[in-house]
Amino acid sequence: MLLLQRANELLAENKLKEAEFMFKAVLKEVPDNGPALFGLGRIAMRLEQYDHAIYFLKRACNHLPKMLDPLFALGDAFLAVGSAVDAKTVLEYTLSIAKHNAHAHYYLGQFYLNHGFISEAKNTFTAGLKCPTGPVSAFMLFELSQLDEKQNLEGHIKSLSELLSQYDNKRLEVVIHYALANCYHRSEDFKSAFLHYKLANEAQYSQCHFQTEDMLPFFDSIKSVCDSEFFKQPLDKVKATFTPVFIVGLPRTGSTLLEQMLIQHENIDSLGENTAISDKVVSYLEKRVEAPYPECLQRLSTHVLDYGREIYTNEIRNARIEAPYVINKLPSNFQSIGVIRKLFPDARFIHVTREFKANAWSVYSNYFEHDEPYFCSAKEYELYAQAEEALMTHFKQCIGRHIHTVSYETLLAEPEKTIKSTLNFLDQYYDPECMNYYKGKRLVHTLSKSQVRKPLTKAPIEAWKKYQKDFESLLSQETIRS
Numbered sequence: 474m475l476l477l478q479r480a481n482e483l484l485a486e487n488k489l490k491e492a493e494f495m496f497k498a499v500l501k502e503v504p505d506n507g508p509a510l511f512g513l514g515r516i517a518m519r520l521e522q523y524d525h526a527i528y529f530l531k532r533a534c535n536h537l538p539k540m541l542d543p544l545f546a547l548g549d550a551f552l553a554v555g556s557a558v559d560a561k562t563v564l565e566y567t568l569s570i571a572k573h574n575a576h577a578h579y580y581l582g583q584f585y586l587n588h589g590f591i592s593e594a595k596n597t598f599t600a601g602l603k604c605p606t607g608p609v610s611a612f613m614l615f616e617l618s619q620l621d622e623k624q625n626l627e628g629h630i631k632s633l634s635e636l637l638s639q640y641d642n643k644r645l646e647v648v649i650h651y652a653l654a655n656c657y658h659r660s661e662d663f664k665s666a667f668l669h670y671k672l673a674n675e676a677q678y679s680q681c682h683f684q685t686e687d688m689l690p691f692f693d694s695i696k697s698v699c700d701s702e703f704f705k706q707p708l709d710k711v712k713a714t715f716t717p718v719f720i721v722g723l724p725r726t727g728s729t730l731l732e733q734m735l736i737q738h739e740n741i742d743s744l745g746e747n748t749a750i751s752d753k754v755v756s757y758l759e760k761r762v763e764a765p766y767p768e769c770l771q772r773l774s775t776h777v778l779d780y781g782r783e784i785y786t787n788e789i790r791n792a793r794i795e796a797p798y799v800i801n802k803l804p805s806n807f808q809s810i811g812v813i814r815k816l817f818p819d820a821r822f823i824h825v826t827r828e829f830k831a832n833a834w835s836v837y838s839n840y841f842e843h844d845e846p847y848f849c850s851a852k853e854y855e856l857y858a859q860a861e862e863a864l865m866t867h868f869k870q871c872i873g874r875h876i877h878t879v880s881y882e883t884l885l886a887e888p889e890k891t892i893k894s895t896l897n898f899l900d901q902y903y904d905p906e907c908m909n910y911y912k913g914k915r916l917v918h919t920l921s922k923s924q925v926r927k928p929l930t931k932a933p934i935e936a937w938k939k940y941q942k943d944f945e946s947l948l949s950q951e952t953i954r955s
Contacts, residue, residue: 476495476498476499477495477496477499477506477508477509477512479495480492480495480496480498480499480509480512481508481512483495484512484515484516487519489516489519489520492512492516493513493516496509496510496512496513496516497509497513500513505532505536506536507532507533507535507536507537507540507543508533508537510529510530510532510533510536511529511530511533511537511540511542511543511546513525513529514526514528514529514530514533514543514546514547514550515546517529518546518549518550518553521553521791523550523553523554523791524554526546526550526553527547527550527551527554530543530546530547530550531547533547534547541567541571541574541576541577544563544564544566544567545564545567545576545580547563548560548563548564548567548580548584551563552584553791554791554793555792555793557588560584561584561588564577564580564581564584565581567580567581568581568597573604573605574604575601575602575604575605575606575607575609575610575613576609577601578597578598578600578601578604578613579598579601579609579612579613581597582594582597582598582601582613582616583616585597586616586620589913591620594616594620595617595620595621598613598614598616598617598620599617599621601613602614602617602632606636606639608640608642608645610632610636611633611636611640611645611648611649611652612648614629614632614633614636614649614652615648615649615651615652615655615840617629618633618651618652618653618655618656618659619655619659623659623660626656626659626660627660629652629656630653630656630657633649633652633653633656634653636649637649637650637653643676643679643680644680646676647673647676647677647680647840648840650669650670650672650673650676651669651670651673651839651840653665653669654666654667654668654669654670654673654838657669658838658939663939663940666940667940667943667944670837670838670940671947673840673849674837674849674850674851675849677844677848677849678846678849678850678853680844681844681845681846681849682844683846684846684853684953685846685847685853685854685856685857685860685953686856686953688857688860689856689860691808692808692860692863692864694767694768695767695808695811695864696863696864696867698767698768698770698771698811699767699770699810699811699867699868699871700871701870701871703770703811703871704811704814704871704872708814708815708818709775709778709779709815709818711782711816711817711818711819713782713786713817713819714797715786715789715794715796715797715798715799716797716798716799716817716819716820716821716899717785717799717801717813717817717819717820717821718741718798718799718800718801718820718821718822718823718899719800719801719802719803719806719810719813719820719821719822719823720732720800720801720802720804720823720825721803721804721805721806721807721810721822721823721824721825721865722804722807722824722825722826722861722865723804723825723826723827723832723836723857723858723861724804724836724841724848725827725832725835725836725839726804726825726826726827726832726881727825727827727879727881727884727885728802728804728825729802730884730910731802731823731825731879731884731895732745732800732802733910733911733913734888734892734907734908734910735800735892735895735896735899735907736800736910736913737904737906737907737909737910737913738896738901738904738906738907739796739904740796740797740798740901741796741798741799741800741899741901742794742795742796742798742799742800743794743799743800743801743802744788744789744792744794744799744800744801744802745801745802746801746802746803746804747788747801747803748803749784749785749788749801750785750801750803750806750809750812750813751803751805751806751808751809753784753785753788754781754784754785754812754816755769755809755812757780757781757784758770758773758777758781758812761777761780762777766812767811767812770811770812770815773815778815778816781812781816782816782817785816785817798899798901804825807824807861807864807865807868808864810822810868810872814872814875820875821875821877821898821899822868822875822876822877823876823877823878823879823895823898824865824869824876824877824878824879825878825879825880825881826878826879826880826881827880827881827882828881828882828934829855829858830937830941830944830945830948831933831934831936831937832858832881833851833854833855833858833944833948834936834937834940834944835933835936835937836848836854837849837851837854837944838937838940850951850953851944851947851948851951852948852951852952852953853953855948856953877894877895877898879891879895881933882934885929885930885931885933885934886931888908888929889903889908892907892908911927911928
């Protein structure tokens with residue numbers, strides 16, 4: 474049908490209203506048209522109207538019994554409303570009808586991994602490797618490079634090397650090199666591991682379209698606008714049903730571990746790494762006052778701030794969170810402390826820190842999806858870390874009593890004392906259950922999703938020392954691309 478084809482074209486162009494009109498026009502003619510129902514489900518997902526998405530996607534699945542994409546989308550919709558049991562049912566059903574499909578194994582394996590079912594995840598990825606080889610095989614091998622028994626690593630190295638020669642795809646090249654590095658690291662061949670970490674970073678860095686240096690004027694403007702006088706300005710009296718808590722800082726500093734420990738407390742829940750402040754609230758403020766961030770903060774009316782608060786509050790409603798304290802652990806929210814303070818005067822900030830070289834190595838040796846230079850260049854990361862430290866020092870001078878600092882090293886060395894101190898900052902009593910964080914099955918999407926399923930260990934502090942000489946040499950010799 475030409476109408477359906479045009480609707481899908483509009484959806485691909487992100488013209489959602491026009492696409493919705495077209496899909497509904499198709500349904501007027503054929504009420505059970507599966508592709509049209511799937512289209513409306515996808516639109517609802519993009520609009521974050523998850524209940525509507527579930528309605529349309531369920532119908533689409535009924536009328537497209539041989540298509541897997543509607544089932545994957547339905548699983549995502551159930552996860553968006555916090556219904557992990559329903560998502561699990563959908564993804565397990567998908568695999569039952571598509572046992573020879575690698576993507577069905579990968580989606581279910583990721584679900585298991587994100588929810589702490591490590592053994593099930595490993596078995597599902599392993600079974601997925603028996604399916605016809607394709608690009609998704611590299612991603613399953615990447616997960617197995619961290620999960621599988623050591624005796625299987627040699628076989629994975631062989632499979633990864635074959636994949637590297639089969640595909641001319643920069644994204645796959647990055648993932649494969651990281652997977653190879655992980656295999657060699659766990660095999661204690663640290664020389665080969667470092668080589669592949671370096672190749673992975675170089676390949677990803679070549680895909681970056683900006684440099685960290687380009688961000689420095691932005692950081693300076695935040696300090697200029699959000700100065701001591703800015704924070705002395707009268708704040709709106711806000712009646713909120715929750716107190717926002719923002720865990721901020723650099724990546725790979727223990728924010729996921731701290732979050733998972735805190736949410737064992739009955740009064741604390743989490744949005745995870747939610748981007749609503751930067752993507753939605755700031756975007757609204759910029760359009761409303763016709764000025765870029767952070768300059769827009771100088772022209773905010775009470776009405777505009779009220780609507781900005783409502784945008785963020787809706788995120789919490791959509792996540793079905795009812796706890797009085799709600800964490801957002803997106804590290805880069807340190808750039809938004811000024812606007813957050815305007816929106817929520819009672820907001821609490823927890824700044825996580827870590828010894829630089831150990832932190833920098835942890836970033837360098839982990840795969841980040843986004844092609845951002847500080848994730849894949851040690852020198853770029855050093856510059857980013859210096860900018861973050863300068864900005865956080867500035868904020869602590871302005872509103873220090875609203876910022877609590879947690880050192881990753883101290884969290885590992887003295888977990889109970891650190892959690893007690895953090896809970897005291899949040900006006901909460903200590904709950905011993907916080908020490909049993911690793912037993913939970915809460916959704917974790919971050920790079921630490923498998924690590925936080927284990928009891929505390931000091932191994933992360935020592936891990937980088939196996940590469941200390943090579944990494945320090947890299948830090949001193951690497952040049953930032955011009």
